[in-house]
Amino acid sequence: MMSNYVLQTKDLCYNYAKDVQTLFDINLQVPKGSIYGFIGPNGSGKTTTLSLLLGLMRMQKGSIRIFDKELKDDRINILKKIGALIENPSFYGHLTARENLEVYRNVYGVDKDRIEEVLQLVDLSDTGNKKARHFSLGMKQRLAIALALLPNPQLLILDEPTNGLDPNGIIELRELIKKLNQELHITIIISSHILAEVEKMVTHLGIIFKGKMLFQGTLHELHSFQHNQARLNLNTSDNAKAAKVLQAFSPEYTHESFSLAYSGMKQIAEINRTLMHNDIDVYLLQPKANNLEELFIDMTTRLS
Amino acid sequence: MNLAITFRSELLKTKRTSAFYLTVFGASFITLMELLEMLTTSDSVARLYPDPWQIYFRISLQMMIGMILPLYMILICTLLAQIEFRNNTWKQVFGSPQSEVAVFISKFLNLQFLIFSFILLNVIFLFLGAFLLNSIDPKLDLFHKYLDWQHLLTLLSKTFVCSLAISSIQFWMSLRFRNFILPLAIGFVLWFAGIMMTFEYKTISKEWYPYSYLMMIAFPGFEDKHSTLILNALILTFGFLIGGFWDFKRRKGKG
Amino acid sequence: MSLAITFRSELLKTKRTSAIYLTVLGALIVPAIKLDELLTVTEPLAKMYTYPWEFYYKNGLHIVMGLLLPFYMILMTTLLTQIEYRNNTWKQVFSSPQSEFMVFLGKFLSLQLLIVSFLLLNAVLLFVVILLVNVIDPQLGLMSQSFDWQHLIKTLGKTLLLSTTVSSIQFWMSLRFRNFILPLAIGITLWFVGLMFIFEYKTLSKEWFPYSYLMMLVFPDYAHLHGTLLLNALLFTGVFLLIGFFDFKRRKGKV
Known part of the structure; x- marks a missing residue:
């Protein structure tokens, strides 16, 4: 065959x-x-x-x-x-x-x-x-x-x-x-x-x-594949606390970056609401750049 | 058929390298030295009168076979293998549809072709030199003097067979080492030890030391050993070619 | 000061190349053969030499001076300059803040350092061998014989001075030709011509053929020429370094 x-x-x-x-x-x-x-x-x-x-x-x-x-x-x-x-x-x-x-x-x-x-x-x-x-x-x-x-x-x-x-x-x-x-x-x-x-x-x-x-x-x-892996960059007045309250969005938190997984615009609004309810000021809330290069770097740095 | 194609490709690669010049100039060296000596000193031509061909060839071929030929082989082996190393082309060679054995044999045949040309050219130049001497000093009377053709041919064939042992060892080393200094340095040292063994020291049995073979063929006093040498040369050549090929195949792409 | 910096940088470049191995292993050859000879011959050693220290020179240091050293220099010079050619680093060298003169001199000095090390290593190792033999065969009584240190130092000094001629010629050629086979083949041929001049031919005046100098140092027949040789050698070295430098400067970056 x-x-x-x-x-x-x-x-x-x-x-x-x-x-x-x-x-x-x-x-x-x-x-x-x-x-x-x-x-x-x-x-x-x-x-x-x-x-x-x-x-x-x-x-x-x-x-x-x-x-x-x-x-x-x-x-x-x-x-x-x-x-x-x-x-x-x-x-x-x-x-x-x-x-x-x-x-x-x-x-x-x-x-x-x-x-x-x-x-x-x-x-x-x-x-x-x-x-x-x-x-x-x-x-x-x-x-x-x-x-x-x-x-x-x-x-x-x-x-x-x-x-x-x-x-x-x-x-x-x-x-x-x-x-x-x-x-x-x-x-x-x-x-x-x-x-x-x-x-x-x-x-x-x-x-x-x-x-x-x-x-x-x-x-x-x-x-x-990239779509399923979409992530959101954020920065707040208290990132450590934010990571705790947003546990459901599989947060990745280091002193350099803080990101969450999301799917769809509605979730972004939901995340924002949760932060406000917890008295955390939002400085940045931005979907990660939507190109393959980003994904590539992401894939390869996450494993290194 | 495959071998012919690969051989042709190997010949093409030597185009415009120094292999050609090394062969032609190297082969003219002894003749030029002879002419220089004969034409600039007073009594050296007269020395030839009694038996011109034999005396002329004896001195010249001793130098050629015993010294120049081994040096030439050491240099040319390294040169040929370095063509691939220098251009980083081993991968291309192995990535093309040629079997390792065809590549190995073609390279070796190409080498033998050059060595054979070198020996032949030496003899041709020596003849030309002799004729030139004859036209300058007709008393030499070369055309009426006896030339022992048979001896000359036997000597040259023995030379070629015995040279195989050195060239197969150098061939192996040159393919083995990316660094060109290694096969050259090792070759010179072994050749050098060969001279010392032939003329000075008596410790190791000379019959199994291939870098001494050509000197024993060229210089008198070892005639009784010639057939042993030829047999041993063939055995060693065979051994080193097999070993060399096995190593070549094993290491391919690592060059 | 800047010469010291360039010299140091040149020395660093030889790290992990075959330069060190070639020097050390090359310096082992004659002592090793010598040791082998002294240990395997059957007749009492004392009978072989008219005075016990003779064997330090005969078949020992003399072979190093006349045969091995020229070979070593030819190989080493090519090796040192090929470091730049092989790595395509000439452009980097010339665009760094070092004058051409410093680069040229720095390279020549590191070559000389290697040559001195080679010669000294040989001299020392030969001593070791002979002392070892003395331990095995105390009848030799070396310790009771006085050794002419002055003669040894003089010989080594002369050797080094005379060798600079060959090394400066080879240095120029190796910088001149990108192709490594050329300086090697020309050098070996010239060395060979030098050998023939000493033993076979009488045409050229040997005093002006630098590749014969080291051999003339070995043979007692030429003792009367040593003064002339030293003078000529210095003259040649100066001239070839100058030619070499101008050629080097003129051609830089064309490689």
Whole structure:
């Protein structure tokens, strides 16, 4: 039976040192035709996960299925259909853009025209004899993406591809990724530590933090998840007392911030009334900023 | 087929690196030194008169096989492996559809191809140098003098087989260490110990010390050991390639 | 004052690099081989040498001076400058409040410090080995023989002075070339040419070929040249440091 997922992992675990676990039971599900944003702060295990997906590191526990095949059974054939950019742009500084692609052309078994095609796609076709070492940061990144596109991949894995790009470069890359997805139907996994950067292009999201998956689903699901998690910032003349009388709204109270959970505007009014009844002056009563970035920071700081 | 593709990709990577210059200039070194000596001092050409080819090749090839070739191998092994380390491209290599064994063997073949070219170029340059000397001093009469082809070919083949042991050890070390100084320093020291063992000290059995092999092939006095050396060289090469590959596979991506 | 600061910063940069290991392990090689030799030969040690302290120099300090030290310098110089190249830190260095001159000098001084440590470590370890042998074979009677300290100090002093020539040339090349293979290959080739000059060829005047100097210090035939060598060495060092510095200043940031 063909599943709808291009890529699936099951209970993926990994540890670099004996007593330090880096990944805990990662279950990724990347649907066919999606742009999957893999989000998490630096050091949360994104690169480790992606490296495992490409077989760059030995799998310790769990399983990885790509194109409905076990990675460990048929790695070479699976890799033929994957384009990848892991961590830093990876190419040979002493070679030109064309020569760099030529190094891999036969490895992926594509013909010479493909080199011109991908160079055009990333707008590097007029770099001539310039060595890659002398490229600007943005050009280096685009060359790395050209290399990832070389095999006509069905799945594209991009690890922090916006690193080092200027705002214009980020917008161009975003357009390119959308185009690849819509016109060529390539499934794309893109990792980033900045949610806002990928929010505008992804269809699905996975949020990882400290080696654990916090959330996985569509963008829509994330929005409703966020809705259930809506919170209210407040500040009063006596926060400690306020926290006590508002026990029902699961208050979170530190000396820096004070927040309550709520659902619907009516509850805000109710909270205000309760405070007034108890002779507490209200200085601030404000729903938390309603964007994903806030949620992301929230999710990740609450666990740290 | 797969191996051919990966090998071609490896060859492409050495384009415009110093591997090519190192091979060509390194191979011309002995010839240039010989010419310098022969052309600037008065009696050195006359020394060749009695048996020009044999005397000429004996001095030159002793230097080439015993000293220049090991140094060249140590340098070129490090250079080849550093191409990936310096450019941070190991991940790309392993993320592409090539098996680890194809990558490993292709790199080793590429290395052997360069070493083989180096030996061949040395001999070609030496011949050119000899012809130049002959045209300057026709008394040498090289075209009518006996050249022991068979001996030359045997010597060169023995050299190549024995060199495999060093190149496979250096190959392993160069892939093992990200730091380029390590394989170089260890290689030089081992080579150096090889010289001392061959000429000065007698403690360890030389037949199992690969960095001495080439010197024992090049210099007289060890002819009785040559077949043992060749056999041992093959065994060691095989051993280090297997060990090297196992280590390479185990460590991939950690580079 | 600012030189002291730059020098300290240069020293810090070598922390946890292979510089320390290369120095310490490199200095162990000759003493270790020596110890092995002294412990495994069967004939009485006393018979091997005309006077007991001879073996401190022969196959000991002499090998260090003539062969190992040049190699060490070639490797170490490349290692030190590659720290900046590998980490892409030249721009940071030049944009910090240190004059180019201080950076250049600071680096050269930390190189010299390592070279001095290497030589002294060798000298000390050789003593340890010999005292150890004396304990095992008291018949040697080393303690009853006087040791010519003055000669040792003179030899070490001369060695250090002569070595500055090679190290300043290598220093210039290593700063000049981003590619680590170039200074290594050129250095080893020049060293090798120096070796051939001493033993094989007679064309060039050896007094003007710095890579031969250290070997000429070892062999008694050249004792009459030592004065000239020291003078030439200082001259060369001065010139190459100047060339090196101007080149360094001219090229800064182009790396």
